[in-house]
Amino acid sequence: MYLTQFLHRAVQHDPRRALTVFGERTRTVAESADRVARFAAALRSLGVRPGDRVGILALNSDRYHEFLLAVPWAGGVVNPVNVRWSVPEVAYSLVDCRTDILLVDDTFAGAAAELRRHVPNLATVIFCGDGPTPEGALSFEDLVAAHEPVEDAHRADDELYGIFYTGGTTGRPKGVMLTHRNIVTSAMGGLATLPVVSRGGRLLHAAPMFHLADIAAWSMGLLAGSTHVIVPAFSPALVVEAIVKHDATDALLVPTMIQLLVDSPQAADADLGALRGVLYGASPISEALLRRARERLPSAAFTQSYGMTELSPIATLLSPADHDDPVLARSAGRAVAHAEIRIVDPAGVEVPRGVVGEIAVRGDHVMRGYWNKPEETAAALRDGWMHTGDGGYMDERGYVYIADRIKDMIITGGENVYSIEVENALAKHPAVAQCAVIGLPDPDWGERVHAVVVLAQGASATPDELRDFCRADIAGYKIPRSITFAGALPISAAGKVLKRELRQQYRQEGN
Template sequence: MGKKIWLKQYPPEIPDTLEYRKVPIHEGLIQTASEFPDRSSIHFMGREMNFAALLVDVRKLAAYLQSLGIRKGDRVAVMLPNIPQAVISYYGILLAGGTVVQTNPTYTERELEYQMKDSGAKAIITLNLLYPKVSKILKMTDLENVIVTAVKDALPFPKNLLYPIIEKKKQGMIVSVKHGHNVHLLSKVLKQPAGSLVQYAYDIEEDIALLQYTGGTTGFPKGVMLTHKNLTANAAMCRAWLYKSKRGAEVVLGLLPFFHVYGMTAVMILSVMEGHKMVLLPKFDTEATLKTIQKLRPTLFPGAPTIYIGLLNHPELEKYDLSSIDSCISGSAPLPQEVQQKFEQVTGGKLVEGYGLTESSPVTHANFLWGQKRVPGSIGVPWPDTDSAVFSLETGEELPPGEIGEIAVKGPQVMKGYWKRPEETEQVLRDGWLYTGDLGYMDEDGFFYVVDRKKDMIIAGGFNIYPREVEEVLYEHPAVQEAVIAGVPDPYRGETVKAYIVFKAGMSATEEELNAFTRKHLAGYKVPRLYEFRSELPKTAVGKILRRALVNEEKVRSKAAAENADIDSA
């Protein structure tokens, strides 16, 4: 033990250790714009933007943020889908010296208010459609300025004229925002000449580039502090793993949301760092995605199992040419073997499973794409400069191959800690190791396997859902006495959210009523899809609800249902 036995599996093209540039993330854009000024950086709905133009807009925004009082270390939130402005905002904040706070555009006012309060963000960049939501929480937070953009601002003519009409049809209204006071239109900012820019010195191992919110042992989201070194190191590891890709020559499908760390690192940062063109899609639509692949010929396609499953199940899949796709690393949830095999047959490319978590920027393990051994059901082997081990839950000692314990990782991509939460940081960062909360084992060849989660987090459709957060909302319903949330198997989403409810004496509510209630306070992907009403819930001797017992019940039901289906089909 203590030896990286997986290194013997590495092909000659992947080095055991890498050299990392000691510069902040935004320097990657400056270098790429110098090397490939005319290379297309972003394709969005028919409009192209080259790296030189991207850098010009980033500098304009950075100078404007500084004119608003943003200084080094100040937090600025980005609440945008995958549109060009999301890339401009991310790099503009960093160039201004700020720290990015990625915010999910589907958040409710409650969720948004919590994140803004916790992060202490001084400004937020958001869509015109989301401005009414943002405006309602301003007084409860430290937000001093709101920068507003619109999807139409990134569209080519005549789509930019037609889009507001489509928007009005969908939303029933057009949200009009005026430039003035503490509200600023990004379109006006980018039309102005760039102002002077204060240059800061950076300690890339200490300076925080990103606060990425995730759940925790308390059930409330907390900010993961990722440094410039964390993120650039993980992107460099990704580049090393994709060793057949060529600098300045690849086309990357940007479907994974940038407000999730996987999409941000594996698509945005990697593409900017390597001079690849990003083809941005603001949401996943199977037909639109298939048409985009056929027309724009992406070569790299980081994704999640639900995305690949959705494409493979399109009724007219055979109509589309997907042969441009060369490499895909799937994350966020386990990748079914049959999905991997079918996708590779359809595209002719390679699809492998990877593993990581927000706290590691995020990737730590992956299977090999080319030539080397791939093990079904395995999350692969650790990336360069990444160490991994399995520790006993009882003794804390490192376990030999084949024995199940908690998976831990160590490497330059591991977070600095949790924002303003030293005690929770100490729980997961111990002796240089990040304890993942996932249970698994390593085989004799150094391949790792996840068998269960120590944490109760649910991964549905690639989104992380934390039961306590949903339970807190359900407990606010006047008829609910007890509530527990668990993830149950789902053939499409991987897992789905199920609520087990005990009502107060003499009271009740329907599934429809509870659904409407939770949707007022939670993003749609967190809302329970299934409900089970019970007279009591399983508990320990001290009254703690046994969530795991409910999960095990569901596993038994699923297994029985599958066996009955096999008997019926026979």
């Protein structure tokens, strides 16, 4: 199995089909393949040898797509860098896996000089933007033009495709090692389970392409014969324009993006009927938001994905039809074709159906391990199973219900409280735009349930009003004992609420 095979197949089947659309630039399958082979030749001329890491720090673009194929074509390993990180955080990842070549675009070209100071091994910077090439950098386009195409190195099977650094929501980022077999298994298994990407459709990339969720959609799109419609970064205006102008049929969006889109004035005034499918995941979605999204995008079938970087990343899918069942709609779906899932206790023993435990996953999509972290790898991969750190339970039909990150579970007065349940109750209130629930130290209860609430524009509510509202849905011990109103929640580039930051902030403030 090798990821570049998807491109070879496309060249053989339909070379004149539009493969990428970025702004006013459209490139066919044949053009894209030629550029990939030429840039791979350039990377080899710059010293890339089998297994060498090549990084990219850039917003989404058609050149990002070419990078994801050209690096393995050259024999290398991709290292897509989180665009939300500070320079020291970026430097850490580059040093950690010894990335000697880094691509930057217009947005991040200014950081290159500082990165060189922090990363002694950074030998080459390649500019992949549309502006003037900065001093000391090589031009992506010049490299493509100056080199003849080379044969594909055909890195395959258990050879590394990429090192993907975790978002750091639970500590310092770890480099997740994913092989070609991992990525291809996830793409094929995802499409075999549900048609989450339309055959021959137009797949919109608004989520960051460094993140494995979008890379999963991208790889399924390559397999399904999609045209990749790419915008630099998410904004409601850009997403609406892409759907209307380019007839985007499918999109991967995280819940925070869905909320911003469906509540935007641009979406209210536009015909979004071309959009036939929305794949969402990365963080839980509230029942209230899902209802609004389905009302605003009535032509789109919604599919939920649960997974993580270490699983390449898909473990379960919840079908569009399952969204019509109010009970199943609260689940994350069932195991995809390539995954085996069980719920286990701390000793790794499977628990009965309906009992909360840790979600464990097995299959050919499970990571090789964490880069240079054998102890962390051994803790996560036990007896062939990836222990996710997520709490959940499984019903009699195999549907998985996510309870919480095990580290995020709140124990108050000896009772377990799962934040997702409380967040779902709060989110139903019409004044609540966003919310996050965390545990804070409490002298009487050990921990207390604390909610951080962002109110909808022009709305108002009091803590007592919100607590009273929750009583209709959840038990008294789950109701937030304290509530803070905030202007915004800290969100990672992947769309996840950074609860670690919230806990640190409110513990320091003594709330």
